[in-house]
Amino acid sequence: MVKKSVDLIISGVGGQGVILLSTMIGRAAINEGLDVKIAETHGLAQRGGSVVSHVRIGRNIFSPLIPIGQADAVIGLEPLEAARYVSFIQPGSGVIIFNIKRVLPLPVRLGTESYPSIESLITILRKYSSCIYPIDADQIAEKVGNIRTSNIVMLGALAASLRLPFSIESLKAVVMRDAPKGTENANLLAFTLGVRVMKHLIAGRSL
């Protein structure tokens, strides 16, 4: 069977920008004349729930949902949320990128449950794939001077991590166009730093 699409799972916590990132990728793809389907979970997104979006880009997409084991990458804007959807990636070759900044679920904040260590998460994720890239996107966003650009750091990292059916430049153009007025430069810088950090990670393969 020939794979006919690029499939991405983007996950996070309500308010982190999962839907924004998905839509930016979709807009870059439509500029290339490709077919796009993005299945989103809304529902309780605003109230701190888990949010996931299936992004499919290709010539002719049938199902809005990605079959299990087919995704080229899981991009987690939060570590737990990356792990939650990892069964979607292609075992072995799928790329797992996540922001190491934790958002604690309520039971963890109450002290009734614990949050797994990043190391233990990585140990398990490694059984799925060797391409695991934890990124301190919040720290990079702080350097940019706008903590809210951490999701764009992740978008940059994604763009540099695998072969998307459009250029990094065309995604960058969408980021510039869609960024809230006055934050274009911060977002552009965040994107560029995201690309850079991923290139370093791939070159070093430190994990």
Added chain:
Amino acid sequence: MGMEVGLLTVDTPGQRVLMMGNVAIARGALEAGVQVATSYPGTPSSEIIGSLCQVARQAGIYVEWSTNEMVAFEVAFAASLAGVRSIVACKHLGMNWIADPFLVSAYTGVNGGLIIVVADDPHPYSSQNAEDTRYYAKLAKVPCLEPSDVQEAKDVMALAFELSETLQLPVMVRITPRIAHTRGIVVLGSISRLRRKANFEKDSTRYVMISSNARNRHAWLNKQYARAAELAETFQLNRLKLAPGATVGVIGCGLSYGYVREALHLLGAENQVSILKLATVNPLPTQLVCKLLSSVTTVLIVEEIDPVIETDIRSLAQGLGLNLEIRGRLTNDLPRELELTPDIVTAALARIFGASYDSNAASNYVISEINNLVTRRTPFLCAGCPHRASYYAIKQALKKVNRGGIVTGDRGCYNQGIHPPLKAIDTCICMGASIAMACGFSKVGIEEPIVAVIGDSTFFHAGIPALINAVYNHAKVTVVILDNGWTAMTGHQPNPATGITAMGDPTKMLKPEELAMACGVDHVKVVDPYNVKATIDSIVEAINHPEPSVVVCRHICTLQELRTMKLMGIKPAPYSVNLDECTSCKLCLFQLGCPAMAAENGKVKIDTYTCVGCGVCAQVCPVEAIRRGS
């Protein structure tokens, strides 16, 4: 949704755009010349009217958020009787409210096309059940159409309006979240500028549905329904593709067709199966279906939620004496619960081919390892949410009265009060049930205080008749109206408490306390739940009142308050815990469970980015160790 709303009114036919399904439906309605659109918000349908209301003036149409779905339907129905095209959008539970007038509208018939777009929630993401609303189409004997993707979600609207006017019947368009909340490519058509002049031609034999008229119209409806089945045979979104020599057939209803195509691709079986893509799910195009059934020995029926078509097709095959194997949910080839996925459909098809499909067998053990490690992330009330303060006050008031207590809940953000540590509500069934169920509990000899909690929007929707019932029948209940001024749960639509309409016009702001008094409640108090002591005292007083009592806990939704503050350039002033004075009792955390707080090194830490400065925790702290500032 933001930028997509701009695409609703651009008149650039042929342009390819990325659009959410709900917005595509709105666009389809505009292209078809809709003039009236009504709804009560409900996930996953809210963006249909939510996007239309933003362009209503520009498009020259009328859009409203109605007080409930039944009212929404009746407003649109009247518009249709006056000859203009109208749509109603709702979620499946809203369809339950619409049912009463809807079933009679099939008897009166309609004039201008009338479409009910209903969004079902198969594996409930944001609903209290999963119900298949296609049963309503069968019950009412009206056509029901299912688009298979976002493009068709737009295209089906014009076809549905035409069908509605040809048959003079309302038409249902059924979607699920995978249409509603999927973004896909849409090729735009041209927008209709045609505006019909409303004109109601009186005809008491149709519009005054007394029983003698109903008897005549019953026969008329059956005739129209038969005609609907004929029209379904050539409906342009149905497609039958017979594969030469194929013994296996598949019927994919609406969105399920995409899963079928995906499954056949995964199995490499694209040319071995005959496929019927079905958009007219009620009534069925029986000849078209028979063409497929008589060409194969096994058929798999793929549809979302219940085996509605499957049951019909079994009956059809039996009537025709066709001897073939019919598989689907009734044969457990597809599960009776869960939302369909490409994996589920692929596994079912593989089984029919005598193969097996387990997409991830090798890594199943890793999945279970991960599931053990990954804690659930339940949604919760936002930092500073006034409902949290109200729930705290209710619990403290019940403690003070010291006679136990039952708290009946209702539908809205505040049903997040079920989660620990609040665990504040004992029931939550449907819109308005809090007050009516409180009446029931009070009438069966339960000695405990009975408190009903209901939001402002839900109170207007369905709470008022129940409150009148409490007064009329001397039900000793306390109703706490959580008035945050917005229909917050579904994305902050305005309601009668907000003071603005869907189209942005200022309007009379209704106050729940005035309505409660008008319902005959003598004891009505209004408090700001951020004032913890006053709120507890008011609720205690209300519980001790011998007749029905109402406490309105009024504070604007925090998210809206923050938006207003941002516009005015005001920053929230967060609180912090003075670690020298903190006795580590963690009462603040365990009583409130605010997302700005977490246990850290045995004490409680407040995250200054998340804290909005409501100050409720400072009032809960027994040693006054929480103060504004760092």
